[in-house]
Amino acid sequence: MLARQLLAAVCALYWPAGVAKAQDGGRAPIEPSHGSAKANAFHIFNAVHSAGRLWGSALNHNGFGFFPAVIPKGTLLYHGSRQDRPPLGLEWLALEVEHSELFSISRKQQPGGRFSSPKASDASGESGPASARAQKPLTHSDAGDGAGRGNSRGYFHTYRANRDLNLLYIDGMAAAKTTFGTLDSQDLLLRENKTGPWGDNMGDLERAGSICDMVTDWGFDGFMRVEIGFEVIYCDFSSGIDLTGVTRSLMPEDKMGTGEMLVYQVARAVTRGYDGLAGQLRLDFSGMVSGFFFPINVSNTDPGRPDLVRLAAAGMDELRDIKGYLRDVCLQPRRFTVGWQGIADSIVSRFADRLAFMASEKVSMENFVDELERATLTYFDAPSLPGDIDTESERRSSEAVDRCAEHYLLPAHVVRDDWSAEDRLIHTAIKTVARDICRSLFDVRSSLLALFPDLPPKTHRISKAGDGSELERAVINSRQVLRRLMGRLAWTEWKMIRRCPVDEMLFVSMFPFGADVDYWRPGCRRIEEMTFSRVGYWGLDRDPGNDTERRFGH
Numbered sequence: 001m002l003a004r005q006l007l008a009a010v011c012a013l014y015w016p017a018g019v020a021k022a023q024d025g026g027r028a029p030i031e032p033s034h035g036s037a038k039a040n041a042f043h044i045f046n047a048v049h050s051a052g053r054l055w056g057s058a059l060n061h062n063g064f065g066f067f068p069a070v071i072p073k074g075t076l077l078y079h080g081s082r083q084d085r086p087p088l089g090l091e092w093l094a095l096e097v098e099h100s101e102l103f104s105i106s107r108k109q110q111p112g113g114r115f116s117s118p119k120a121s122d123a124s125g126e127s128g129p130a131s132a133r134a135q136k137p138l139t140h141s142d143a144g145d146g147a148g149r150g151n152s153r154g155y156f157h158t159y160r161a162n163r164d165l166n167l168l169y170i171d172g173m174a175a176a177k178t179t180f181g182t183l184d185s186q187d188l189l190l191r192e193n194k195t196g197p198w199g200d201n202m203g204d205l206e207r208a209g210s211i212c213d214m215v216t217d218w219g220f221d222g223f224m225r226v227e228i229g230f231e232v233i234y235c236d237f238s239s240g241i242d243l244t245g246v247t248r249s250l251m252p253e254d255k256m257g258t259g260e261m262l263v264y265q266v267a268r269a270v271t272r273g274y275d276g277l278a279g280q281l282r283l284d285f286s287g288m289v290s291g292f293f294f295p296i297n298v299s300n301t302d303p304g305r306p307d308l309v310r311l312a313a314a315g316m317d318e319l320r321d322i323k324g325y326l327r328d329v330c331l332q333p334r335r336f337t338v339g340w341q342g343i344a345d346s347i348v349s350r351f352a353d354r355l356a357f358m359a360s361e362k363v364s365m366e367n368f369v370d371e372l373e374r375a376t377l378t379y380f381d382a383p384s385l386p387g388d389i390d391t392e393s394e395r396r397s398s399e400a401v402d403r404c405a406e407h408y409l410l411p412a413h414v415v416r417d418d419w420s421a422e423d424r425l426i427h428t429a430i431k432t433v434a435r436d437i438c439r440s441l442f443d444v445r446s447s448l449l450a451l452f453p454d455l456p457p458k459t460h461r462i463s464k465a466g467d468g469s470e471l472e473r474a475v476i477n478s479r480q481v482l483r484r485l486m487g488r489l490a491w492t493e494w495k496m497i498r499r500c501p502v503d504e505m506l507f508v509s510m511f512p513f514g515a516d517v518d519y520w521r522p523g524c525r526r527i528e529e530m531t532f533s534r535v536g537y538w539g540l541d542r543d544p545g546n547d548t549e550r551r552f553g554h
């Protein structure tokens with residue numbers, strides 16, 4: 001295996017994918033392009049934002065992306081099995097205890113050869129998406145203790161990484177064994193159009209085997225996917241992980257409880273990963289390769305789900321080109337140059353609530369205008385002279401849009417000289433999205449300002465002036481503009497349950513603000529409750545005024 005790996009590395013060095021393939025029938029291979037990164041900017045932005053996070057991966061379940069990933073030394077990984085020994089060769093590992101416990105349930109065989117199956121363990125029985133692999137160990141025969149005596153004993157294994165584990169992370173819900181696109185990046189791209197056979201384990205043993213053969217040649221220990229929980233398909237249990245414990249699970253008859261909460265408990269356990277696994281998974285965004293970087297047709301071939309992107313409309317030649325490109329990136333050293341997900345997060349956290357607020361009918365015209373100005377004027381260099389003319393203000397607005405779009409990318413610019421081609425493509429996509437947000441906000445601002453052509457230059461109280469109904473119509477139109485923007489952005493954040501209504505915020509006493517109640521019973525607070533007088537908990541003057549400013553240290 002090592003020899004093949006070396007050979008691949010040498011080949012990649014001397015014959016870059018492009019050259020090798022151009023001889024192949026004389027067709028020039030497709031390359032990633034900034035045009036594609038722009039055309040698919042919203043998809044790329046969301047793929048970066050959702051990578052390694054269960055929530056967004058469940059909603060955008062057809063993934064086109066691959067990321068080199070590291071699970072750090074010391075991380076615990078779990079496995080449920082019919083065996084009390086580590087599997088030989090490849091097997092599945094979970095990041096959550098409960099996820100693996102689905103596969104370590106013991107069952108007693110009843111007369112007639114059927115296994116007893118307490119209600120709650122139906123999901124882990126002979127059917128269901130996750131079951132086949134664990135109930136039937138994939139790599140060697142079923143010979144746990146009790147076999148032959150009519151018992152099927154389950155074992156729960158704990159492993160610990162004894163070094164950093166290198167994995168290929170496949171985005172979307174790539175462990176979902178479906179026919180509507182969740183397997184495209186594996187079956188069409190990595191496996192060059194092989195799927196099934198859809199037998200017991202839904203073709204997953206063949207899939208795992210062929211992908212392991214490939215990714216171990218690329219220097220990985222395995223690959224990683226998402227279903228109800230994160231899973232690692234680990235290609236060789238004899239390397240990189242140590243078995244730290246095995247427990248034999250009780251027969252259902254020997255337990256006090258019914259076990260009926262199992263599915264609830266598994267689902268609850270994996271919600272930990274909705275926003276990512278924090279320190280347990282590091283994705284190398286600078287090594288991201290996505291189908292969205294390439295000029296391919298990503299439309300769905302199934303008219304019933306036009307919302308779903310597919311790789312099925314792309315040709316096999318193109319998919320092989322992407323695979324070749326991916327292989328070349330994987331064979332290079334890990335980079336971790338830019339934490340692009342942090343940059344996507346900074347944009348989402350700045351604008352998600354503000355856009356939802358402005359798009360809401362509940363919000364008054366005045367609050368709409370206040371919010372709009374808070375979201376735009378940060379980037380607007382106010383006129384220094386009274387009587388600035390319109391063209392001047394046009395220029396200022398366009399500079400402000402640049403400044404606004406650039407703002408969130410500044411952390412990436414500090415290492416610009418080290419950017420990989422992939423960094424540049426992600427930059428193009430994120431900048432495209434940021435510009436759309438900023439452009440839309442400034443367009444809305446201009447449309448409101450246009451109602452007040454004679455507004456004295458120093459005035460900013462546009463909500464107080466002019467014809468109310470005209471302003472109202474303009475605000476209604478503006479909401480439409482912002483709702484369309486939200487449609488393009490399609491942030492999965494907006495599908496999460498809000499902690500507070502759109503016009504309230506979760507508040508805990510934070511110096512110098514906060515009344516007693518905000519310390520003892522933090523909760524949702526309305527706009528009108530949040531004023532400079534909301535003080536008192538921190539002592540000092542309970543009637544603040546300029547006192548508040550003093551306490552800030554100004």
Ligand SMILES: *[C@@H]1O[C@H](CO)[C@@H](O)[C@H](O)[C@H]1NC(C)=O
Nearest residue numbers: 297298299300301302312313
């Ligand atoms: C892309 O694929 C879809 C689905 O197969 C097809 O309907 C559409 O015509 C294709 N678009 C282009 C530009 O080829």
Ligand SMILES: *[C@@H]1O[C@H](CO)[C@@H](O)[C@H](O)[C@H]1NC(C)=O
Nearest residue numbers: 188193311312313314315316
């Ligand atoms: C994949 O194989 C199937 C069945 O052989 C074929 O119908 C399909 O067109 C192939 N897909 C691509 C992208 O070539």
Ligand SMILES: *[C@@H]1O[C@H](CO)[C@@H](O)[C@H](O)[C@H]1NC(C)=O
Nearest residue numbers: 532543544545546547548549
């Ligand atoms: C702030 O302090 C000044 C002088 O002490 C006082 O005249 C003014 O009324 C105060 N302002 C408020 C808002 O309390």
